[in-house]
Amino acid sequence: FYSMFAVKQETFLDDFDEPVKTLEKQLRAIKQLSQNFLMDERITDKIVKTAGYIRNHYVCEVGPGPGGITRSIINRRPKKLVVVEKDNRFLPTLELLKESCEGHVNVEIEIGDILTYNFERGFSEIPKHNWYEAPPPLHIIGNLPFSVSTYLIIKWLKEISLKTSAWAYGRTPLTLTFQKEVAERIVAPVTDKQRCRLSLMCQTWCHVEHRFTIPGKAFVPKPDVDVGVVTFYPRKYPLVNLQFDVVEKLLRTIFNMRQKYSLRGVENLFPEDLKSLLGKRLFMLADVDYTARPFEITNEEFARLCYAYKALCKEYPIADYDYRASKHPVEL
Ligand code: SAM
Numbered sequence: 001f002y003s004m005f006a007v008k009q010e011t012f013l014d015d016f017d018e019p020v021k022t023l024e025k026q027l028r029a030i031k032q033l034s035q036n037f038l039m040d041e042r043i044t045d046k047i048v049k050t051a052g053y054i055r056n057h058y059v060c061e062v063g064p065g066p067g068g069i070t071r072s073i074i075n076r077r078p079k080k081l082v083v084v085e086k087d088n089r090f091l092p093t094l095e096l097l098k099e100s101c102e103g104h105v106n107v108e109i110e111i112g113d114i115l116t117y118n119f120e121r122g123f124s125e126i127p128k129h130n131w132y133e134a135p136p137p138l139h140i141i142g143n144l145p146f147s148v149s150t151y152l153i154i155k156w157l158k159e160i161s162l163k164t165s166a167w168a169y170g171r172t173p174l175t176l177t178f179q180k181e182v183a184e185r186i187v188a189p190v191t192d193k194q195r196c197r198l199s200l201m202c203q204t205w206c207h208v209e210h211r212f213t214i215p216g217k218a219f220v221p222k223p224d225v226d227v228g229v230v231t232f233y234p235r236k237y238p239l240v241n242l243q244f245d246v247v248e249k250l251l252r253t254i255f256n257m258r259q260k261y262s263l264r265g266v267e268n269l270f271p272e273d274l275k276s277l278l279g280k281r282l283f284m285l286a287d288v289d290y291t292a293r294p295f296e297i298t299n300e301e302f303a304r305l306c307y308a309y310k311a312l313c314k315e316y317p318i319a320d321y322d323y324r325a326s327k328h329p330v331e332l
Pocket of ligand 1: 035036037038039062063064065066067068069084085086087112113114115142143144145148
């Protein structure tokens with residue numbers, strides 16, 4: 001592994017004006033790109049083990065960097081591994097890794113952005129599995145920069161809700177890293193101090209589990225935070241079987257006023273002249289206490305609020321009402 005990394009060092013040398021003397025110094029420079037690498041094989045093995053049984057399966061690794069996790073994946077002999085890496089300076093290292101396992105594991109290197117990666121093209125050989133049966137033999141594993149992973153999970157939740165992209169094959173599981181606090185938010189149960197919009201978004205479409213925490217000191221260079229490894233198993237039946245955008249809108253509006261009665265946030269779903277009537281009506285229809293704070297609302301109660309909102313949308317012309325736009329009207 002370290003000899004692979006040495007190849008990487010040489011390529012990085014080209015990028016600096018003066019010769020870089022120590023690995024630490026080079027890695028500090030890479031930090032600007034949010035690149036924190038895992039060098040400890042015991043930890044990379046643990047992440048891959050957490051993803052479950054992958055032998056003879058298909059794996060997509062997001063952001064392989066110099067290939068620490070990649071190597072642990074390869075050791076478990078998947079049928080095919082596609083690595084999607086944005087930074088082409090890792091290409092020589094990844095190519096070495098690909099060569100080293102030729103004949104055993106089919107490794108495909110995709111230099112590009114995971115945000116635009118097409119899973120249906122990359123894994124077209126996998127037969128599509130019925131959503132309600134066992135998950136397909138496909139796994140997504142990634143240690144991405146924090147800013148990307150949070151954005152990405154929201155995008156992927158939407159695709160899970162639509163059963164498209166990697167979820168056109170069935171209930172593809174994910175094993176991803178987040179800043180520890182974000183991992184705690186994702187899995188936060190009702191009344192937890194970390195409970196937020198992200199908790200409900202993730203829990204609506206997936207069974208989520210914070211599997212373990214990696215101390216920041218395990219990364220090179222060391223980030224200022226610890227890192228949580230989270231698994232996502234798409235639910236057979238989402239807690240709310242409505243359009244992603246409807247659920248997202250309701251959550252955004254409710255959690256906008258985290259410490260107030262939920263009614264306060266919910267009223268912003270409705271135009272001024274209807275808000276006092278429909279706010280309370282929504283809670284009555286859903287049989288939820290409107291004085292509960294947003295973080296005190298259970299997943300099931302939240303689901304009922306979504307259905308009640310949908311029912312009110314049939315009665316009143318409120319579906320397109322956008323509180324934010326009303327506060328900041330477009331000037332003509
Ligand atoms: N997986 C490696 C490890 O654990 O040592 C590298 C982790 S590093 C935190 C994140 C990696 O994701 C970097 O190699 C970075 O270039 C890559 N990356 C960042 N944004 C990306 C994107 N949008 N698409 C694909 N790769 C990305």
